Amino acid sequence: MVFQNKINLNPSQGWNGDFASVNSRVSLLSKDGTFQVGETSITAGSFVWIDEQQSLVSNQGTGSPVGFVGRELTETSMDGMRQNNTIFPPVAMVTIFSKGEFLIILPETIDAIKQGDPVFVTTETGKIVASSNKSSVTTNYKYAENTKGGDLVKISAWI
Numbered sequence: 001m002v003f004q005n006k007i008n009l010n011p012s013q014g015w016n017g018d019f020a021s022v023n024s025r026v027s028l029l030s031k032d033g034t035f036q037v038g039e040t041s042i043t044a045g046s047f048v049w050i051d052e053q054q055s056l057v058s059n060q061g062t063g064s065p066v067g068f069v070g071r072e073l074t075e076t077s078m079d080g081m082r083q084n085n086t087i088f089p090p091v092a093m094v095t096i097f098s099k100g101e102f103l104i105i106l107p108e109t110i111d112a113i114k115q116g117d118p119v120f121v122t123t124e125t126g127k128i129v130a131s132s133n134k135s136s137v138t139t140n141y142k143y144a145e146n147t148k149g150g151d152l153v154k155i156s157a158w159i
Contacts, residue, residue, distance in 0.1 A: 017045030017071030025100035044071035059126035067096035110149035
């Protein structure tokens with residue numbers, strides 16, 4: 001059993017990978033109806049590439065990523081249902097979103113971000129990075145508000 005170990009003064013805005021709004025979301029269709037995590041675990045709140053032949057999802061790839069992994073429960077085994085778990089283990093089913101609005105935590109190393117700036121990710125891990133990173137690629141998402149590194153920020157594929 002899990003016991004409360006923290007008290008916030010204000011309600012939490014959300015977690016990394018959560019939906020930021022109730023606006024429309026577009027999920028990708030796979031050839032057999034589901035996407036599964038490949039050989040390496042992936043994290044909610046990251047961008048992914050897909051092996052179309054096998055419908056396997058990975059945090060590594062070339063070119064722009066095809067989608068975003070939201071933090072939603074698709075795992076049915078009890079092992080994957082630990083408190084605050086945002087990691088999808090190999091062969092877990094995941095939903096990949098090509099459009100939507102989500103919350104992400106910016107790395108501390110990123111300077112100020114302006115609303116409308118494009119979201120850059122690394123092709124090595126699918127995580128958010130600064131545009132100056134040597135392995136960065138742009139996504140079809142943009143920042144929906146002004147912010148700085150370390151903050152929880154909204155991103156949107158609709159703006």
